Amino acid sequence: MxxxxxxxxxxxxxxxxxxxxxxxxxxxxxxxxxxxxxxxxxxxxxxxxxxxxxxxxxxxxxxGMTYKAAAAGIDFGxxxxxxxxxxxxxxxxxxxxxxxxxxxxxxxxxxxxxxxxxxxxxxxxxxxxxxxxxxxxxxxGGSGDTGDMTAQGVLTAIRASLEYRFGSPSLTGRRLAIQGLGKVGYQLARRAMAEGAHVIAADINPHVVGKASAELNIEPADPWTILETPCDVLAPCALGNVVNRGSIDRLACHIIAGSANNQLEDMEMGRALRERNILYAPDFIVNAGGLIQGAAELQGYSQERAKRQIEDISPLLSEVFRRSDESGLSTVEVAMAIVEERIDMLHAIRRIFTRPS
Missing domain, CATH: 3.40.50.10860 (Leucine Dehydrogenase, chain A, domain 1)
Structure with a gap:
């Protein structure tokens, strides 16, 4: 390289x-x-x-962290x-x-x-x-595990996506397929079940799946075919690159909103999802909960303040979805443009204040 x-x-x-x-x-x-x-x-x-x-x-x-911080309105690179x-x-x-x-x-x-x-x-x-x-x-002296706050952000994103696609943010009766039951995926499953969702979940660790099935009553699935599961929402919560040229045609979901980083193989996959009428919630917006918690920790941690910032994920996604439909661009292209607007604005402000007198 x-x-x-x-x-x-x-x-x-x-x-x-x-x-x-x-x-x-x-x-x-x-x-x-x-x-x-x-x-x-x-x-x-x-x-x-x-x-x-x-x-x-x-x-x-x-x-991805640059885009995540800028999208969340956090003053970090x-x-x-x-x-x-x-x-x-x-x-x-x-x-x-x-x-x-x-x-x-x-x-x-x-x-x-x-x-x-x-x-x-x-x-x-x-x-x-x-x-x-x-x-x-x-x-x-820290704020503890970021898994639950990240899961809260993912659930906020799922509600916003459901409302935009189906007209209601309710998870009751919705089919949610979760790929990965780590610290975020497991908490997402727990929260979604509590809100009435039907959760199908998979993980490469069968013991984790067994625990989730016993404790949460989720429906276990094969980790190698979870992406093909017919569902309202697919939540990738493991490693990235899950939406790629080999998987794009096998997806059977209406919405993708999960915590994994870099879910798309490249920008072309964002356009392909739009062509297939699959609403993609950009991962660097959806999974910002942990970053929001960490940034709040550096400023003197307040859980309530962090939760309020996580709720801002919802109106931001609504704007992304709206601008995507108006422009014909993919949701990830729109989200990146919003981020770049903020960074460019900061560059312009710095140039003004550092200009020689």
Whole structure:
């Protein structure tokens, strides 16, 4: 991969590689855009098949964080870290502390948090070496797990999507298919069941599916065919790239609204969904709940304030859907245009105030 070409194409400011000789830690931090403020984004620990795959993921995820923060009206930029390691072979506390030292070298340009493969306990180790961490357990002065707040945001997005497509935000009797029953997917299933939805869910871990079936009374599904499930709403809540050229024609849903990052293979998939009359709620708007919680933590955490900000997802999506229908553009193109408008406005303001007198 030509890293500088890839950075130029996506508009990245900085990509930093770290290798810690003592622990073997291999980590990458990507800072996409700091126009709105310091870069904020999670740390993903994943068994990447190659270094190029890790670089591609950190570039896409950090770019997505820029759009997520701007869409949510949060004054932070987009960043992301990845650790190249198999989650089964857990990072030692020393390796996580080495990652914390890596974050500290950026002196606040990047603030890290949870993502796939990293939990609150891991962040406690990271925080021993840097203050630039969000999502710590409440006992350590943080706001705790972001899964429930993210699920609340997804449910808010689903209600807005249902209202736009069917004229009512009610989940009662609606079929919701959830791909992935991790910390967000499970909480989404619980909340949706409480509101009267019929939930079909799948996960590659059969024990998680069994637990959800027993505790929540969801309908279990095959993880390899969940995308084909006839439903009102498909909620991808696992890894990204689920809407691609191999899956687009097999989708049997009216709406897609889930927590997974980078759900579309590329922009063409957004146009293809519109052509198929599938209403797509852009993922960087839908899954902003965790980011909203983390940003609120940095400002002196108030759960009520964070919940109010999460409710703003609904009118934003309504605007995206309306402008999409008026313009003929895909919902993701419209959402990105709204974000770029805000970033361009901030650039213009800065130029005015930094102009030599």
């Amino acid at each position: 030509n890293i500088f070409k890839a950075m130029a194409q996506r508009g990245h400011e900085q990509v930093i590689f770290n290798f810690d000789r003592r622990t073997g830690l291999r980590a990458i931090i990507a800072i996409h855009d700091t126009t709105l403020g310091p870069a904020l984004g999670g740390c993903r620990l994943f068994p990447y098949g190659s270094e190029d795959a890790a670089i591609e993921d950190v570039l896409r995820l950090s770019e 987009g960043g992301q870290a990845v650790i190249l390691e198999d989650p089964v072979n857990r990072s030692t506390s020393e390796a996580l502390r080495a990652f914390g030292r890596f974050v500290e070298t950026l002196q606040g340009r990047y603030i890290t948090g949870e993502d796939v493969g990293i939990n609150e306990s891991d962040l406690v180790q990271v925080a021993k070496e840097t203050h630039h961490v969000i999502g710590l357990p409440k006992a350590y």
